[in-house]
Amino acid sequence: MRVRDQDKQQRIKEAMVHLILREGIDGTSISKIAKEACVSPATIYVYYNSKEDMLAEVFREYSRQPYQYLMRRVRPDMGGDELIETIVRGCYAFSREHEEVFSFVEQCSRCPTLSESVSEEECSCDILDLIHSYQARGEIRSCSDWNIGAMLFAPVRFLASNRCTMASGEPQLSELIRMLQQLLLC
Amino acid sequence: MRVRDQDKQQRIKEAMVHLILREGIDGTSISKIAKEACVSPATIYVYYNSKEDMLAEVFREYSRQPYQYLMRRVRPDMGGDELIETIVRGCYAFSREHEEVFSFVEQCSRCPTLSESVSEEECSCDILDLIHSYQARGEIRSCSDWNIGAMLFAPVRFLASNRCTMASGEPQLSELIRMLQQLLLC
Amino acid sequence: MRVRDQDKQQRIKEAMVHLILREGIDGTSISKIAKEACVSPATIYVYYNSKEDMLAEVFREYSRQPYQYLMRRVRPDMGGDELIETIVRGCYAFSREHEEVFSFVEQCSRCPTLSESVSEEECSCDILDLIHSYQARGEIRSCSDWNIGAMLFAPVRFLASNRCTMASGEPQLSELIRMLQQLLLC
Amino acid sequence: MRVRDQDKQQRIKEAMVHLILREGIDGTSISKIAKEACVSPATIYVYYNSKEDMLAEVFREYSRQPYQYLMRRVRPDMGGDELIETIVRGCYAFSREHEEVFSFVEQCSRCPTLSESVSEEECSCDILDLIHSYQARGEIRSCSDWNIGAMLFAPVRFLASNRCTMASGEPQLSELIRMLQQLLLC
DNA sequence: CATGAATGAGAATTCATTCAT
DNA sequence: GATGAATGAATTCTCATTCAT
Numbered sequence: 001m002r003v004r005d006q007d008k009q010q011r012i013k014e015a016m017v018h019l020i021l022r023e024g025i026d027g028t029s030i031s032k033i034a035k036e037a038c039v040s041p042a043t044i045y046v047y048y049n050s051k052e053d054m055l056a057e058v059f060r061e062y063s064r065q066p067y068q069y070l071m072r073r074v075r076p077d078m079g080g081d082e083l084i085e086t087i088v089r090g091c092y093a094f095s096r097e098h099e100e101v102f103s104f105v106e107q108c109s110r111c112p113t114l115s116e117s118v119s120e121e122e123c124s125c126d127i128l129d130l131i132h133s134y135q136a137r138g139e140i141r142s143c144s145d146w147n148i149g150a151m152l153f154a155p156v157r158f159l160a161s162n163r164c165t166m167a168s169g170e171p172q173l174s175e176l177i178r179m180l181q182q183l184l185l186c
Numbered sequence: 187m188r189v190r191d192q193d194k195q196q197r198i199k200e201a202m203v204h205l206i207l208r209e210g211i212d213g214t215s216i217s218k219i220a221k222e223a224c225v226s227p228a229t230i231y232v233y234y235n236s237k238e239d240m241l242a243e244v245f246r247e248y249s250r251q252p253y254q255y256l257m258r259r260v261r262p263d264m265g266g267d268e269l270i271e272t273i274v275r276g277c278y279a280f281s282r283e284h285e286e287v288f289s290f291v292e293q294c295s296r297c298p299t300l301s302e303s304v305s306e307e308e309c310s311c312d313i314l315d316l317i318h319s320y321q322a323r324g325e326i327r328s329c330s331d332w333n334i335g336a337m338l339f340a341p342v343r344f345l346a347s348n349r350c351t352m353a354s355g356e357p358q359l360s361e362l363i364r365m366l367q368q369l370l371l372c
Numbered sequence: 373m374r375v376r377d378q379d380k381q382q383r384i385k386e387a388m389v390h391l392i393l394r395e396g397i398d399g400t401s402i403s404k405i406a407k408e409a410c411v412s413p414a415t416i417y418v419y420y421n422s423k424e425d426m427l428a429e430v431f432r433e434y435s436r437q438p439y440q441y442l443m444r445r446v447r448p449d450m451g452g453d454e455l456i457e458t459i460v461r462g463c464y465a466f467s468r469e470h471e472e473v474f475s476f477v478e479q480c481s482r483c484p485t486l487s488e489s490v491s492e493e494e495c496s497c498d499i500l501d502l503i504h505s506y507q508a509r510g511e512i513r514s515c516s517d518w519n520i521g522a523m524l525f526a527p528v529r530f531l532a533s534n535r536c537t538m539a540s541g542e543p544q545l546s547e548l549i550r551m552l553q554q555l556l557l558c
Numbered sequence: 559m560r561v562r563d564q565d566k567q568q569r570i571k572e573a574m575v576h577l578i579l580r581e582g583i584d585g586t587s588i589s590k591i592a593k594e595a596c597v598s599p600a601t602i603y604v605y606y607n608s609k610e611d612m613l614a615e616v617f618r619e620y621s622r623q624p625y626q627y628l629m630r631r632v633r634p635d636m637g638g639d640e641l642i643e644t645i646v647r648g649c650y651a652f653s654r655e656h657e658e659v660f661s662f663v664e665q666c667s668r669c670p671t672l673s674e675s676v677s678e679e680e681c682s683c684d685i686l687d688l689i690h691s692y693q694a695r696g697e698i699r700s701c702s703d704w705n706i707g708a709m710l711f712a713p714v715r716f717l718a719s720n721r722c723t724m725a726s727g728e729p730q731l732s733e734l735i736r737m738l739q740q741l742l743l744c
Numbered sequence: 745c746a747t748g749a750a751t752g753a754g755a756a757t758t759c760a761t762t763c764a765t
Numbered sequence: 766g767a768t769g770a771a772t773g774a775a776t777t778c779t780c781a782t783t784c785a786t
Contacts (some may be wrong), residue, residue, distance in 0.1 A: 004766075024297045026212030030760055040768045042762080051760060103298065110293045110347075111210045119351065146345060146358045147365065154344035155336035162295075162332065165305065172332045179333065183369045188785050189746040194750095216777060226751045228779080237777065377745080396669045397583030402781055412747045414783080423781060475670065482665045482719075483582045491723065518720065518730045519737065521714035530712035531704060533668075537677065544704045552704065555741045559768040560764050588756060598772045601756080608757065668766095750784075758776065759767085 009047050011037040013058050014100075021103045025055075025111065059108040062101050063123045067122045069125050070095045080185045082141035087127070088156045088177050092169065095160035106161065120149060141184050151180060195233050197223040198284075199244050207289040211241075211297065242303045244272065244358045247296040248287050249309045255280045257312050266325035266371045273313070278355065281346035299369050306335065327370050337366060376553065381419050385430050386472075393475040397427075397483065428489045429479040434473050435495045441466045443498050453553045456465035459499070460549050461524040467532035478533065482526045492521060513556050522551060567605050569595040571616050572658075581611070581662040583669065614675045615722070617674040620659050621681045627652045629684050638697040638743045646714045646735050650727065653718035664719065678707065699742050709738060 015036035019028040030051055034041040048054035070090045074083060095102040108114045121128070131148055134140040143151075155176055163169050201222035205214040216237055220227040220271060234240035243276075257277045281288040296301045307314070317334055320326040341362055349355050388409035391400040402423055406413040422428035442462045446455060468473040480486045493500070503520055506512040515523075527548055535541050573594035577586040588609055592599040606612035628648045632641060647738040653660040666672045679686075689706055701709075713734055721727050 007768090009269035021298060024211070024299055025782055027299070029758075030228045031758080041760080042770095043766080045761070046766060103296075110289075110296045111212075112207065112289065113210050113213065118346065143361055143365065144358050146348065146352060147341070147361055149348075150344045150358075150362060151365065154340040156335070158336045158340035160333060161301075162306065162335075166332060172330050172336075175329055175333055176336060179329065179337065179369060183365060190747040190749065203771070215775080217775085227753050227777085229749080232749060233753095277764095380746095393670060396583075396671055399671070401779075403779080410694050413781085414747055414749095415745085418745065432716075451774075463638075475668075477695060479668045482668045484579065484661065485582050485585065492720065506697075510640060515733055515737065516730050519713070519733055520723060522716045522734060523722075524735065526712040526716035527705070527708035531707045534678065534704065534707075538704060544708075545703055547705055548708060551701065551709065551741060560770040587754080589754080599756085600772050600774095601770080603757070604770060604772095654770065747786085748784105751780105751782090753780085753782105755779065756777090757773105759772105759774080761772090761774105763769105763771075765770105 001171045008037075008043065012039065012044055012047060013061075015098045016058060017062070017104045020107060021100045024106055029096070038089055051122060052113075056110065056114060059105065059114055060106055060118050061118075063109075063118050065098065065101055066091065066092070067124050069098075071130075074127070074130060076130065076133070080134055081140050081181050083130075083134060083140070084152070084181050084184060085177050087152055088180060089173065091153060091156040092160055095163070102160065106157070117139070121145065124149065124153075138186055141186050151184070155180075190232075192222070194225060194229065197258065198225065198230055198233060198240075199247075202240070202244060203248070203286045203290045206293060207286045211293055218311065238299070241294065242300055245300055246304050249293055249295075249304050249306075249330050251284065251287055252277065252291070253310050253313050255284075258314070260316060262316065262319070266320055267367050268337070269316075269320060269326070270370060271363050273338055274358050274366060275359065277339060277342040278359055280306045281343070281349070290345070307331070310335065310339075324372055327372050337370065341366075373471065380409075380415065381547060384411065384416055384419060384426075386432075388426070388430060389434070389472045389476045392479060393472045397479055424485075427480065428486060431486055432490050434477055434490075435481075435490050437470065437473055437500050438463065438466045438477070439496050441470075446499070446502060448505070449500065452506055452557045455502075455506060455512070456524070456553050456556060458547050459524055460552060461545065463528040464527060464532055464545055466531070467535070472533065476530070493517065496521065496525075512558055513558050521558065527552075562604075564594070566597060566601065570597065570602055570605060570612075571619075574612070575620070575658045575662045578665060579658040581712070583665055583720060594687075598656060610641055610671070613666065614672055614692050617663065618676050620663055621667075623656065623659055624649065624652045624663070625682050625685050627656075634688065634691070637693055639739050641688075641692060641698070642710070642742060643735050645710055646738060647731065649711060649714040650718055650731055651697050653721070660718065664711070664715070670708050679703070682707065682711075696744055709742065713738075 008161065012033060014027075015033045019032055023032075030116065031041050032043055034044055044054070045110065056072060070087055073090045074086050109118070109120075128145055128148065131140060135142050156173070159166070159169055159172055159176065166172065198219060201219045205222060207220055209218075216230055217227050220230055223230075230240070234243065256273055259276045260272050264272065290291065295304070295306075314331055315335065317338075319325060342359070345352070345355055345358055345362065354357065355369050384405060388400065388404045391404055391408060395404075400414055405415050406416055410439075416426070419428065426552070442459055445462045446458050450458065481490070500520065501519055503512060503524075507514045528545070529542055530543055531548065538544065570591060573591045574586065577590055577594060581590075588602055589599050593604075594603055602612070606615065621670065628645055631648045632644050636644065667678075669678070686703055689698060689710075693700045714731070717724070717727055717730055717734065724730065
């Protein structure tokens with residue numbers, strides 16, 4: 001029975017994320033989520049205090065996912081070039097494998113009300129720590145954390161967002177990795 | 187016969203963009219826009235067929251603005267280094283001077299329904315043409331247009347989006363420019 | 373120019389009647405009528421004081437049409453049997469040739485607000501006068517005017533209304549005529 | 559969990575029918591119905607998917623009522639003359655006792671969109687079966703079902719519709735019955 | 745006469761949330 | 766915990782009508 005509850009909450013989250021991909025934040029209502037998750041609207045209020053709370057909470061949780069996904073792929077003993085490739089390819093792969101979560105997080109992070117409640121830094125801290133160690137060792141060029149984000153994450157996300165309008169993303173991705181390796185390796 | 191009031195339509199657009207900055211797309215309703223623009227909700231339907239049409243139309247129009255802003259700042263006889271600096275600083279400056287338009291376009295471009303109707307390429311074609319000429323001359327490194335977008339626009343937009351959580355953006359911006367010059371100049 | 377005006381008003385009436393057939397009275401608005409008639413909504417108010425007035429006025433006018441149509445077909449020297457056949461077939465033919473007017477009048481005459489303003493008696497007076505003369509001559513059985521309406525007009529209208537759900541109306545129509553002749557001829 | 563309130567739904571139906579008698583279909587809005595039924599407009603959507611659905615569903619239900627009313631009055635062992643009188647008087651009485659339902663059904667059945675969804679035949683099938691048995695026995699003249707409808711129901715409905723403009727309907731009604739008996743009895 | 749713009753009022757419908765079971 | 770009913774408030778949008786030209 002505890003299992004069933006967890007399951008229910010999971011279904012709610014997935015329904016929400018699924019709908020937001022398809023219809024955008026403003027096309028996603030509590031009752032649509034409830035219908036999609038096969039629960040009653042009232043049930044959603046067992047788990048969340050309000051729609052706003054729900055969005056913020058799930059956004060907070062899912063914001064970490066791409067970074068957790070990356071952390072499972074990197075190893076501290078990788079070379080700097082491999083690290084960069086793993087991160088960039090990982091970001092791209094995540095956006096494909098978890099299209100819904102990716103789109104959800106992208107949308108939420110542009111939404112003024114929501115983005116304030118979740119800081120990018122907090123989510124990416126583990127991967128940043130790892131990069132710091134490479135920087136300390138002189139394997140990766142030193143620069144501010146903001147520019148790590150700007151160079152390591154923003155460009156690949158840009159490619160990922162435009163994936164559907166590109167014939168194939170692979171050549172661009174490889175080119176991007178080469179450029180970043182050249183730029184960031186010492 | 188009364189004639190269409192251009193000023194009125196402008197007020198409607200500005201009200202919409204203003205509200206979307208403050209409250210997000212899903213917090214922005216036709217009646218709020220009408221109130222802000224000092225017109226009747228019905229009047230909005232004189233100019234636009236539906237809320238969705240309105241968003242799409244204004245999104246299309248405003249998507250060009252940052253690139254037009256850049257085009258007024260670049261000169262074809264600039265050196266490659268100056269070109270890169272002008273573009274990056276221009277993007278950042280635009281986001282500060284036209285905070286509302288910047289936030290509006292960012293939000294719309296993450297919204298699945300809307301982003302399909304406006305292609306980034308179309309908006310940025312003039313500036314891309316210019317860059318192509320630098321690439322042809324061997325002043326700027328050759329790479330795909332997607333990676334031009336990924337490197338020249340995405341990172342600075344990332345900084346701009348996070349401006350409010352940064353103490354001062356200036357050092358990051360300078361650092362970013364240096365990195366991009368190093369990377370993209372031949 | 374007087375011609376053009378007449379023409380414009382005619383277009384308005386036809387547009388209204390056409391729309392009411394397709395979408396019912398409550399699906400028919402001034403602006404839809406205007407669009408269908410290729411005039412401005414404001415122009416409609418040149419000819420009619422209000423929507424209600426317009427409906428009532430056109431209803432009044434068109435209510436007479438089926439009876440005028442009949443009057444052009446009957447001759448005072450017809451035999452009683454021929455008179456009945458001509459009336460019944462005429463009613464049916466009218467509903468086919470002027471489907472829109474027929475449906476419009478049927479709808480309006482069931483609408484409490486409208487039906488009060490037009491009396492059936494007034495419209496049918498010419499044809500009733502004719503029938504009275506047949507009754508006076510002893511060719512057609514005497515009965516109240518209400519029952520003339522009830523027997524000569526209501527049944528054939530019933531068939532006409534259900535025309536689309538009948539394979540072919542012709543056998544029913546012939547049968548009806550025979551019955552009415554048998555009943556009403558002396 | 560709260561359970562659906564049958565009484566509430568009944569109130570909604572009655573409010574709708576009542577309003578349609580007074581103000582016509584196009585003068586009857588969801589909010590007026592809600593007010594009349596003492597529920598919230600939103601509550602109506604618990605029971606019906608849309609206004610159109612509601613009209614169609616209630617029309618379908620109420621279309622049967624006059625025939626059910628008749629069925630409670632006729633007896634299979636009546637003579638043919640008595641059967642005709644009972645049907646005709648029954649129709650007339652129904653229109654007086656259930657003025658609202660009568661007017662509602664009349665209006666809906668003239669409305670092109672609605673009338674398609676309910677077939678007269680289906681509603682009247684029980685009474686038609688009874689008449690068929692009289693026809694088989696040779697007590698009532700054989701004719702098509704359409705002409706049964708045209709002669710037994712349409713004329714009396716015509717009188718009923720015009721009741722308010724007649725001083726007293728009784729003489730006409732008696733006359734009509736006599737005529738129909740003469741015509742339809744063998 | 746003719747018009748498209750403009751609008752207050754109101755339409756149908758949906759929303760986030762609460763209630764009663 | 767879980768639910769479908771219920772709803773006040775809000776949504777998008779249309780309406781009949783008037784205005785200014």
